[in-house]
Amino acid sequence: KAIDELTFGIAEIEKAGFDHFMLKEIFEQPEAIENSMRGRALPNEGQVRLGGIREHIDRLRNAKRIIICACGTSWHSGLVGEYLIEEYARIPVEVEYASEFRYRHPILSKDDVVIAISQSGETADTLAAIREAKAKGALVLGICNVVGSSIARETDCGIYTHAGPEIGVASTKAFTAQVTVLVLLALALSQKRTLSDEQTKDIIQDLYQLPKKVQEILNLNEEIFEMAKVFKDARNFLYLGRGFNFPVALEGALKLKEISYIHAEGYPAAEMKHGPIALIDENMPVVFIANKDSSYQKIISNIEEVRSRKGRVIVIASEGDNDIDKLAEFVIHIPDAMMPLMPLLTVIPLQLLAYHIAVLRGCDVDQPRNLAKSVTVE
């Protein structure tokens, strides 16, 4: 049996001056994103090189259908992956809960590709889904953070996230590293097909700006802490977003739920009118992700509906969009990027919000009740 050498030192698994691993890991995201793209996205050539999938790249590009299987936070990065791959590579993608996928005789053939996403690479349901997919002849690609994990070993090919060890039970930097890798994968599937080198170059150059922009958002930590103080006693939260920011709304809600035990739920913003709006009264904080893009006006009208029912509005908005300030109780202004890259920015204030609310409520953020870091039972 081969021995895998650990590639990180003991210092990295200490808190390095932060109060909690989770906060340290949130602050490590500029580096996690950078490390996950370094040597892979070539900004001058307008190309992406992913050694772990090179042998299978033709089969991947010719996939009739891609099915992404994951659980929890990785399922949310899978949803971002669906939007990315459909947008850039124009291959139909479906995202499945691994636990559901494996039990319902999935329709799979050798023309299909299954992508399994798991930080630990040990998630039991995801591992079982991989085995089912392989038995049916699909090509299986793994996206894991832990080198040599079961999923990394059992997949046909893969791409590691380079987030470094994640200790906090609620995943943060693993999510942004997964999304970074999914951007690279979408570009690899698109180059010389649906995207020109010029287009790829533009996207990669925007991608290279992200670590700096994430740092700018982290610098808003104090402001987000002040906002957390106002909302720490809320009993419920809604998170709403559209398009690429819909999965971020789900992820923001999951973070709050996991570590603060507040019942938070994410929805695509337009679904609010089909039910959840009944929950809204003066006690309900609603977080909108409303960066400037093609659906901006729709989100503004959703915000106005919540206001007219006296809901408490928090908005993640674009830098410079000061018009929105008068519609909300709190606005966090963050830098913009190309729309498909926005999840890597919009998720950051939501992680910090969840963190501060949980700490203010006296919760053990690194070891939330009832949760395990990796779910290795079914």
Next chain:
Amino acid sequence: KAIDELTFGIAEIEKAGFDHFMLKEIFEQPEAIENSMRGRALPNEGQVRLGGIREHIDRLRNAKRIIICACGTSWHSGLVGEYLIEEYARIPVEVEYASEFRYRHPILSKDDVVIAISQSGETADTLAAIREAKAKGALVLGICNVVGSSIARETDCGIYTHAGPEIGVASTKAFTAQVTVLVLLALALSQKRTLSDEQTKDIIQDLYQLPKKVQEILNLNEEIFEMAKVFKDARNFLYLGRGFNFPVALEGALKLKEISYIHAEGYPAAEMKHGPIALIDENMPVVFIANKDSSYQKIISNIEEVRSRKGRVIVIASEGDNDIDKLAEFVIHIPDAMMPLMPLLTVIPLQLLAYHIAVLRGCDVDQPRNLAKSVTVE
């Protein structure tokens, strides 16, 4: 302009002795299911005849991919439809929120089929999704309740649900009628292909038992009312199911949310361990749908996890499964059917539970705050 004659009388839009339209409509479900299959599912021949799709049946059967677009409760019946069509017809199905689908350059071709589901046939986002799909050459099939509605007129072909007029804002009989029609559609796509006449006959015969079984569940109304009294002051609820019952968990949670304003959320049961389990303490009621099927043992272990965190367990279980009684605070035993037909049964006690809790809390169940019967703005 042709005049469509209304096919229902004034008596049908009165409450007929029930306290609310919603309760009347819940109790009309045996008839709504029966009416939606009558003359269409032929139990002796083992065949399904759907006049509204006859002209397009070859193109439907040869679809490379089916995309179901809907909002709210119709989106949940769409999820059941995905499971039904994949199980029986072995055609890959994806379910999209209509509001999300239309804004992200959907990948569609003339080999694809889009199914639009809407009770009113006027849902703005669904209508816009249809127009997008038609512009891209996909065949569009509508499933509506209101004859001559916009969606009925703009689709290439369609199947009406025969639920009769639905007045309560929270949809009940429209949901079961939609699922009934989706069963018929799945069978129509499967006959002479993936299912033999014998197999189809077995399914249709089981389907014909459903109105009677739904009536048996409605007879548990008093028992469900007693249970509602115990949980009426809960602030939150979780609903968990697997497979065909996962969409029912979502729908049960939506009903409670819509009319009682309790924050209820549905999840695939196995996802509980990836976050929502952190919410569970002695104040959290958790509704499990745990009928006897292949994933029964998995659900039992999920129930035990909730119990060990002191959550309050309510179970919808199979008739005769008395072993489960000792694991739960309340058990509602209901008749079984073939697994793919179970959503038509398991949803009924959840509708009644939501109804009684809302009435006990003094909510206006027929006109819940903030909600409209059909969402005709985007």
